[in-house]
Amino acid sequence: MAANFVFTEILFINIFICVLPIYFADKPESVLSNGNSFEEVEMAAKQLFSQDFEVFGKVQGVFFRKHTEKQAKQFGLRGWCMNTSQGTVRGQMEGELNKINEMKYWLQTKGSPNSRIDKAVFSEMKEIPDYTFKAFTIKR
Known part of the structure; x- marks a missing residue:
């Protein structure tokens, strides 16, 4: 049987x-x-897109940028992030649509272990012909 x-x-x-x-x-x-x-x-999977973001909450002094860089690299995204004088983290990401959407979800809901995300704001997504950045980095 x-x-x-x-x-x-x-x-x-x-x-x-x-x-x-x-x-x-x-x-x-x-x-x-x-x-x-x-x-x-x-x-469509090979098309590249770019989107700016800004994350509000307790996102400075909690390794938010370091975790953002690590997560973006895991998704194969390129771009940058930085602290602002207003206490937020701003950045730009480039990559495939599904990976950008996964990163958006991460920025809205996860962040670094000690962060508190109050909200994340995203610009309108733009299609781009090619990458602008070589990697995802932290701007200081």
């Missing part, structure tokens, strides 16, 4: 991995459920 189940499971996996990609590969009309083609989704 167990051997039958394993055989069925392996057969299903082989069909899913081997046959379905071949079936859909030659169909130019292959679209995702949202109506976009696979090529359109792949192109």
Whole structure:
């Protein structure tokens, strides 16, 4: 009985991995459920965007910039962040849309362990043709 189940499971996996990609590969009309083609989704993932941010709350003296730099690098983002004289942290990030959105969520809800985020404000997102920065850095 167990051997039958394993055989069925392996057969299903082989069909899913081997046959379905071949079936859909030659169909130019292959679209995702949202109506976009696979090529359109792949192109959108490679588009670059830029967005400014400012975070309010207890974000100075709590290693907020260091954690922001680390998180941005983990997401593959480029840009900068810095303390302001008003007690906030400002910055700019560049990268793929989904990674910028993940970083926005992090800036709004997580921050450094000892920080307190009251609010995060973001500029309008702009599409950019190429990166402006080589990495994500802390400005002093």
